[in-house]
Amino acid sequence: xxxxxxxxxxxxxxxxxxxxxxxxxxxxxxxxxxxxxxxxxxxxxxxxxxxxxxxxxxxxxxxxxxxxxxxxxxxxxxxxxxxxxxxxxxxxxxxxxxxxxxxxxxxxxxxxx
Amino acid sequence: xxxxxxxxxxxxxxxxxxxxxxxxxxxxxxxxxxxxxxxxxxxxxxxxxxxxxxxxxxxxxxxxxxxxxxxxxxxxxxxxxxxxxxxxxxxxxxxxxxxxxxxxxxxxxxxxxxxxxxxxxxxxxxxxxxxxxxxxxxxxxxxxxxxxxxxxxxxxxxxxxxxxxxxxxxxxxxxxxxxxxxxxxxxxxxxxxxxxxxxxxxxxxxxxxxxxxxxxxxxxxxxxxxxxxxxxxxxxxxxxxxxxxxxxxxxxxxxxxxxxx
Numbered sequence: 001x002x003x004x005x006x007x008x009x010x011x012x013x014x015x016x017x018x019x020x021x022x023x024x025x026x027x028x029x030x031x032x033x034x035x036x037x038x039x040x041x042x043x044x045x046x047x048x049x050x051x052x053x054x055x056x057x058x059x060x061x062x063x064x065x066x067x068x069x070x071x072x073x074x075x076x077x078x079x080x081x082x083x084x085x086x087x088x089x090x091x092x093x094x095x096x097x098x099x100x101x102x103x104x105x106x107x108x109x110x111x112x113x
Numbered sequence: 114x115x116x117x118x119x120x121x122x123x124x125x126x127x128x129x130x131x132x133x134x135x136x137x138x139x140x141x142x143x144x145x146x147x148x149x150x151x152x153x154x155x156x157x158x159x160x161x162x163x164x165x166x167x168x169x170x171x172x173x174x175x176x177x178x179x180x181x182x183x184x185x186x187x188x189x190x191x192x193x194x195x196x197x198x199x200x201x202x203x204x205x206x207x208x209x210x211x212x213x214x215x216x217x218x219x220x221x222x223x224x225x226x227x228x229x230x231x232x233x234x235x236x237x238x239x240x241x242x243x244x245x246x247x248x249x250x251x252x253x254x255x256x257x258x259x260x261x262x263x264x265x266x267x268x269x270x271x272x273x274x275x276x277x278x279x280x281x282x283x284x285x286x287x288x289x290x291x292x293x294x295x296x297x298x299x300x301x302x303x304x305x306x307x308x309x310x311x312x313x314x315x316x317x318x319x320x321x322x323x324x325x326x327x328x329x330x331x332x333x334x335x336x337x338x339x340x341x342x343x344x345x346x347x348x349x350x351x352x353x354x355x356x357x358x359x360x361x362x363x364x365x366x367x368x369x370x371x372x373x374x
Binding site: 011014015018021022025026028029044045048051052085086089091 | 298
């Protein structure tokens with residue numbers, strides 16, 4: 001099934017949301033010596049996101065500002081929803097200040113910004 | 114009757130020699146003998162057999178490879194509790210990409226050097242996980258993937274662990290999140306990746322249901338719950354609509370359970 005650009009961006013947002021939520025949740029876990037073993041899982045999530053990024057033009061340059069702002073806003077909303085859901089259930093040590101930082105890191109990594 | 118004696122190689126002018134005492138049993142003049150290093154003989158005598166867990170049969174070549182890997186790690190790591198080999202290497206045939214290794218030690222080890230040695234001597238990639246004993250026990254108690262890893266393995270020393278199940282909901286949440294990728298990215302994932310994420314999902318389900326974990330049990334459950342054959346998933350020839358629908362039901366149920374936990 002071929003996807004158009006908007007569909008690809010939405011799928012990319014879904015993948016990045018998972019990866020960033022995973023990263024922030026990792027940091028909230030008490031047993032850090034165990035958590036470091038899950039680093040590879042985040043790397044895998046980013047590698048899948050990268051595959052979608054490589055289908056969105058322009059591939060070799062940053063995305064246009066319109067797309068970039070859309071992606072950023074969607075990511076912020078989705079990630080905060082996921083994290084707040086967990087905070088309301090009693091999860092502790094989840095640092096919401098990391099959301100913007102991790103989004104910026106992810107977008108740089110995928111050459112979106 | 115085995116005629117043996119221990120001698121030492123000493124330097125000669127044109128040829129080196131091994132001197133033998135005149136008073137000896139056997140080893141007559143003119144008799145042909147085999148000269149071999151004492152170290153090799155001692156190593157053969159000291160050789161411990163590895164311990165196999167839930168492995169019905171394994172190719173003898175693989176046992177030789179495992180023996181060499183143990184020996185490579187033995188040289189690099191002075192003090193370890195155990196070396197465990199797990200993963201696809203232990204499945205029938207030679208379809209593995211790398212060898213999954215668990216090294217249980219408190220020592221800080223040079224993984225890169227060991228990887229280099231394994232690659233150099235065997236032409237194989239080693240995928241390492243280095244843990245101390247406490248972390249391994251904690252993993253076995255709370256992480257379904259650790260239970261899966263050790264459900265079928267070969268270890269240098271006997272595995273003796275008393276497992277007391279602890280449900281760490283945060284850890285399970287992290288694991289479950291990984292499986293969400295399949296729902297978002299079904300088209301782009303390979304069969305192997307789909308199988309890996311499905312296996313992850315079902316392992317969590319069985320862990321929460323307090324069931325025993327092994328590859329066979331998980332595969333059986335995948336086929337029962339998702340109504341597809343495991344081989345079809347691996348070969349990436351499944352109908353997406355039905356599969357995703359069933360997968361989503363299981364995912365949402367598990368998510369609710371973990372959030373409520």
